[in-house]
Amino acid sequence: MTAYVHTGRGITLALAMALALAGCAVNRPPASPSILSSTPPEWYAAKVKPDASATADAVNKTPASSDLPNDIRLSQLTNWWQLQNDALLLDLIQAAQNASPSLLTALANITQARANTSIAQAALLPTLDASVSTSRSLAGPINRAAAAPASLQQLGLQTSWEIDVFGRASANRDAASERLLGAGARWHAARVSVAAEAASQYYQLRSCESQLRIAQADTRSREQTSALAGLAAKAGFESPANAALARAGAAESRARSTLQRGQCEQGIKALVALTAMPEPELREKLAQAPLPPPQQALLAPDSLPAQVISQRPDVFNAAREVAASSFEVANARAERYPQLSLSGSISRNKTFTRNQGLDFSTWSVGPLSLNVPLFDGGANQAHIASARARYEDAASLYRGTVRQAVQEVEQALVMLQSSADRNDDAALAALGFETFFDATEARQRAGLASLVDLEDARRSLLNAQAAVASLALERRKAWIALYRALGGGWSSASAMPAAMTFQDLVSP
Known part of the structure; x- marks a missing residue:
């Protein structure tokens, strides 16, 4: 089951739940065996x-x-x-x-x-990925002479982190x-x-x-x-x-x-x-x-x-x-x-149509997801x-x-x-x-x-x-x-x- 939390109150609640569960120590067998017993x-x-x-x-x-x-x-x-x-x-x-x-x-x-x-x-550590894309499309009436070609350019950064x-x-x-x-x-x-x-x-x-x-x-x-x-x-x-x-x-x-x-x-x-x-x-x-000399005892066993x-x-x-x-x-x-994970992204988009450009950018933090x-x-x-x-x-x-x-x-x-x-x-x-x-x-x-x-x-x-x-x-x-x-x-x-x-x- 995965719960996605977006609001500030939800993020705080998810972190509190994870930290409370973290108090349950994960036991493991001894990592340092004693040599004295052998x-x-x-x-x-x-x-x-x-x-x-x-x-x-x-x-x-x-x-x-x-x-x-x-x-x-x-x-x-x-x-x-x-x-x-x-x-x-x-x-x-x-x-x-x-x-x-x-x-x-x-x-x-x-x-x-x-x-x-x-x-x-x-x-x-968190991961960070970059993405760049460009596309060109034709939108408008069926008549090609009246159609308006459009170009779309996108630049984005995505990050994710499993805490x-x-x-x-x-x-x-x-x-x-x-x-x-x-x-x-x-x-x-x-x-x-x-x-x-x-x-x-x-x-x-x-x-x-x-x-x-x-x-x-x-x-x-x-x-x-x-x-x-x-x-x-x-x-x-x-x-x-x-x-x-x-x-x-x-x-x-x-x-x-x-x-x-x-x-x-x-x-x-x-x-x-x-x-x-x-x-x-x-x-x-x-x-x-x-010829090598006779072997000498260099160590007292x-x-x-x-x-x-x-x-x-x-x-x-x-x-x-x-x-x-x-x-x-x-x-x-x-x-x-x-498993608690956090992701986020930043994206910048640019559209050109009939020599007119439009810029818009988006960013997001989350979701903060708790996978149980x-x-x-x-x-x-x-x-x-x-x-x-x-x-x-x-x-x-x-x-x-x-x-x-x-x-x-x-x-x-x-x-x-x-x-x-x-x-x-x-x-x-x-x-x-x-x-x-x-x-x-x-x-x-x-x-x-x-x-x-x-x-x-x-x-x-x-x-x-x-x-x-x-x-x-x-x-x-x-x-x-x-x-x-x-x-x-x-x-x-x-x-x-x-x-x-x-x-x-x-x-x-």
């Missing part, structure tokens, strides 16, 4: 304490930040890659971000979300604003993901190169042994079977080196695809860059409260989706209440139920995202602790097997040990050296996983830059 009071995984000197260097290089509880140094996560002291790694990360289609998609999503916010904001008495339009605006913030968080999440992927591929390639050097050193040693065994067999000091064993060991080692070299080539191809860097340029950079995961972009985005869904519930409920919904066949209740279901779904996804974040942090801490606990033993084992191999080789040359003993010692040494290299890669990946699990240095204060440019997209 996080443990502390991390239950073993805590990894970083090297004291590395932590001190990191603190000296980065300013302290109080964005998070307990004065957590968020800048250590923000500047994580710079603190690795590896220029090539920074170049690869920047190149990967420049070439990433996911970042371009995220930027497009921000542009779309900003446009939706502007549209929702515009709905709170947001019950907050329907403002709820739409707030929902769009929340999703805009979420789009900004997703953009940063894409940057963190690309940087972590580039670093992981780079470290994996470097580890492959270390494994290749170990395999090549083993091949050279086996080929020397094979050559000596062949000479000894010809002289009658070694059996033909042992010489065959030495040749087989050398051939096996060459095959292992060839396989390892192929894996390293695949790693280079993966980096080329990820960074869009020309392969000759990438190979030159890899050849000139020194046991100083991080469990609530720190609220800085993760995906958790923040999930929370913003809950808030947006809450505002949509308010919007659906506001549809049950009357009476019966819609249950459509509005269905809209409210649908909005409420979307809210419940968003809240459920938020809780699941928080649990996933907790799991990822805990698993990263377990990986770090496991690699730290095995590091000393792996290094000690490699040193012991190297000493044993050197002694066995000396004994074999002196005729006190067999070639089989030497091959067994060599195999043990190779496995121990490979284990050390693999453990170093595992530790690097664990730190990358923790970096990603903690949000990569993102904070809600910087979720949405004031102006998003292409330079923001490609900055490391």
